[in-house]
Amino acid sequence: MGRPSKPLLDRERITTAALQLVDEKGEFSVPQIAKKLGVQTASVYHHVDGRDGIVELLRERVCEAIDPTPLKSPGLPWEEAMAAWARSYRAAFAAHPKAIPLLATSPVRAPRVLEQYELAAGLLLDAGFAPADVMPVIIGLDNVVLGSALDLAAPETMWEPADETVTPRLAEALAAMGAAGRPDRAFELALRGLIAEARGLLLA
Template structure:
């Protein structure tokens, strides 16, 4: 019998199966992926470096949707804002992957390249080396929290007795549509304002 024209198993198929499992249940196991692909569990180890290797393939797959060219924009704060929005959209498409990816060290080379570009952007803008990673990590915390918020129910507060919490009810009624977008814009503007003040306090340029 001749070889099949399309390989039964490769890294792309493994990544797709793993991401489908994570999107559905928030987790995956190597045996689950094998069953989904109709192969023996041991066969996967010919293509990936165990579970940790699959996690990094997932990280690369999700990060493919982040537009790294945003980090070429100037001034630096415009670049960070555009990167943050693209980053948020990429992870909002797979919110159940966030806890998995955030609790495993980043090793994927293509993802590390994103960080290298972000670090370079901030250093070129005049940030101190010691301030660069706190800026990036703070931005990520905000972005990923907002990505999870996009997957949350539209009504996150259910008030049974308006008389018990009248001011909360009034504030929620005034919130209107686009809760998550408005909240993200508010947080992003505050983050960038603080980052600008940090840069100016160190004597860096503002653009």
């Protein structure tokens, strides 16, 4: 019997199976991955460094969709570069919102993802930010992006007062906002606020 043209198991297939499970259930286990791929659990461990290794493979896969180009574009103001990166970052995670709690609560170790954070740190340092201010800006951007990516997956109506006479100001604000473009408007407002606050650090 000839050998299969492709290996039955590799890191790419493991990552794909894990991401499918996370998209469906918000979680995964190595035995679930093995079952999905039709292999023994021990076979999966031959290709990955346990559960933590799979989490980092998932992080790399999701982050493949983030465009780092703005962070390394000479002449592009840091504000525009960070905003463009944030929008791409948000879109990547909005495609896999159930992965956010999993990835946001584990340390970032994936080299290809750390490369993007290295670019962001370098951009801010070159713009004149004090080293002590760089990570708070990046973490703040992380929070805005990931929160907004979850918001994109939320129901269109998030506030449902049972009796509008009890919350009339809230009802007025909800009616004035409308549903169209709610997540995008909120994200852009938060992003502008973050950048404005960060700009203030340079002037302090």
